[in-house]
Amino acid sequence: MRRKIIAGNWKMNKTPSETVTLINELKPLVESNDVDVVFCVPAISLTTAVEAVKGTNIQIGAENMHYEENGAYTGEIAANMLTDVGVNFVIIGHSERREYFAETDETVNKKVLKAFEHGLTPIVCCGETLTQREQGVTIDFIRQQIKIAFLNVSAEDAQKAVIAYEPIWAIGTGKVATTEQAQEVCKAIRECIAEVYDQATAEAIRIQYGGSVSASSAPELFAQPDIDGGLVGGASLKPDFGKIVNYK
Template identity: 85%
Template sequence: MRKKIIAGNWKMNKTTSETVTLINQLKPLVATEDADVVFCVPAISLTTAVEAAKGSNIQIGAENMHFEENGAYTGEIAPGMLDDIGVRYVIIGHSERREYFAETDVTVNKKVLKAFEHGITPIICCGESLTQREQGVTIDFIRQQIKIAFLNVTPEQAKTAVIAYEPIWAIGTGKVATSAQAQEVCKAIRECVAEIYDTDTAAAIRIQYGGSVTADSAAELFSQPDIDGGLVGGASLKPDFGKIVNYK
């Protein structure tokens, strides 16, 4: 049985000192053995977050990472830098990175491969726009994202990856896909992974739902057979995140 994974994507929020305060506040609220808990924090606070989370069940993730080991890439962060400070997860291909910073399916694949090289678990994001959903191409579009993201990824690596399905129309809008809509797409993602690899790999990989997840919607979403937790935005910055982690 797949263990649930609940990850908070802090985005561009919280100063370094505020990060320590929030982690200390959330530690007792997210303490559980039933799910993996990850806080993906701004780059400037990663080292501080790793220190603040020590002794708890919280793992720290980055919100982005470059696909080169080093070089003239002003403002970027190399995978070895993350590995060196104890970062264990990284969000790759979030829709905001694609929209505002020109990330593509190809660069997502490069980052996924590099994350695995360094033993960092990628949280690979996929999702459709409102127009794509209305035009009935959601599944086709997401299958393309998944197939390119996993190019040259081994079955052993794929089994440890996390996929986050985030319908773009539901991110930060207060709109949440119904549990049936979310399950339909997550099931299609798992079927796509089975086509790329095999049923064992598809059964092992964890698929999250993201997009305005709240304490009220978490239980129904996470009870779906192909949804293994959530990638949570705004709600991960509040005490309510504890209710999402302990959704049962």
């Protein structure tokens, strides 16, 4: 049985001092022995967040990182910088990074490899646009994203990864894919991993759904056989995140 993982993607929200306030507010609401809880916060707040969650069940993740070890990459964050401050997870290839900062499937793959090299758990994002869904190419497009993202990743490492399926048309729009749509794509992702690796790897890897997840939609979504939790945006900044974590 795969352990559920529910991660909050704070995006470009909360100063370091506001981060401490929010974490202290959420701490008693997200206590769970059954679910892995991750707060992915802005880079400037990572050290503060790691300190604020000590002694709790919460782990801290970054929202992005660079694929090079170090060098002349002004404004970027290296993997060893993340591990040095106690970060465990890193979101890679979020649709906003792809849309606004020109990330590609190839750079996503480089980042995934670098994350594993440093013992970080990547939350690898994939998802289609509304046009792609309407044209019936969702599964083909997602399979391409997954196959390139995991190029040259060993089966041993792949089993540790988290994949987040986020239909782009549902991010921050209030629209949520139907339970059937979300399960269909997450099942296809697992089947793709089985093709690339084997059934054991496919059964081990955790697949989240993201895209306007709420306290009301979480129970049905997370009950699906191939959905192992959620990558939560706006709701992760509110007390409602506690209801999502304790969805049962």
